[in-house]
Amino acid sequence: MHDVAVHRGKRLIWSNATFDVPVGSFTAVIGPNGSGKSTLVNLLLGGIKPSTGSIDVLGAPTRTGNPEIGLVPQNHSLAHAGSILCRDLVALGLAGTRWGVGLHGRDLAATVDEALAAVDAQSFGHLRFGEVSGGQQQRISIAQALITKPRMLLLDEPLSGLDLAGQVDIVELVHHINHERGVTVLFVTHDLNPLLAHIDSLIYLIDGTPEFGMVDDVVDSGLLTRLYGTPVQVTRSADGCVFTRTE
Numbered sequence: 001m002h003d004v005a006v007h008r009g010k011r012l013i014w015s016n017a018t019f020d021v022p023v024g025s026f027t028a029v030i031g032p033n034g035s036g037k038s039t040l041v042n043l044l045l046g047g048i049k050p051s052t053g054s055i056d057v058l059g060a061p062t063r064t065g066n067p068e069i070g071l072v073p074q075n076h077s078l079a080h081a082g083s084i085l086c087r088d089l090v091a092l093g094l095a096g097t098r099w100g101v102g103l104h105g106r107d108l109a110a111t112v113d114e115a116l117a118a119v120d121a122q123s124f125g126h127l128r129f130g131e132v133s134g135g136q137q138q139r140i141s142i143a144q145a146l147i148t149k150p151r152m153l154l155l156d157e158p159l160s161g162l163d164l165a166g167q168v169d170i171v172e173l174v175h176h177i178n179h180e181r182g183v184t185v186l187f188v189t190h191d192l193n194p195l196l197a198h199i200d201s202l203i204y205l206i207d208g209t210p211e212f213g214m215v216d217d218v219v220d221s222g223l224l225t226r227l228y229g230t231p232v233q234v235t236r237s238a239d240g241c242v243f244t245r246t247e
């Protein structure tokens, strides 16, 4: 991003964004409710345009329908799809991309199977979306995002509504996708703890500007307290584990 500002309607959401996210990194995106995290995701997808400045994603200006970017949207925007089979939802990830053109029958089924396997969801692909657990739904949503074999994955609060074990499962899955496939990951979250072992960097929305920094610099009591407007303590244990807690 170079000197990017974004408005929704007449309202300035944030401005002065200038940073580079390294290809292949696993970056958390944090900031209070309404600070503009989903807006940032939307900008990268080309769904909204910046008011000033320029954005390059994977070496090219943003554009809509880019199959090189996979999205796992906030709040299960698939929630109305309860009666649809999980594997049909995964196939919908091909809609509107050249990947889907001419793919039918056995070829389509094989492509969907591959995406289901990538998130270890083969055993429930045949069930209706409304019948599977929240964690399984999130896997299906990730499979849908992966079906075009993107080089970048954007996840907007994929941990919301999951219990601790479910959160760890999703984070480890995303870590695997990042590590094994070299997919660049931007992961919007309100809870940093499940991510701290895997992320290398963060984008943090503070005082109306998104900033980029490495974990050791950003995961700091003073900075997180200022960011969230409530006391946050960062603790580093003797064995190198880092965690945050609110007082």
Ligand SMILES: Nc1ncnc2c1ncn2[C@@H]1O[C@H](COP(=O)(O)OP(=O)(O)OP(=O)(O)O)[C@@H](O)[C@H]1O
Binding pocket: 008, 009, 013, 031, 032, 033, 034, 035, 036, 037, 038, 039, 040, 074
């Ligand atoms: N389509 C829209 N039109 C006008 N304002 C909008 C629109 N979408 C979002 N906003 C406003 O932009 C601001 C940033 O919203 P955004 O959804 O990006 O925040 P967020 O950081 O993702 O919040 P949350 O943590 O609650 O998901 C909010 O004040 C919101 O009301």
Ligand SMILES: [Mg+2]
Binding pocket: 037, 038, 039, 074, 156
């Ligand atoms: Mg949001």
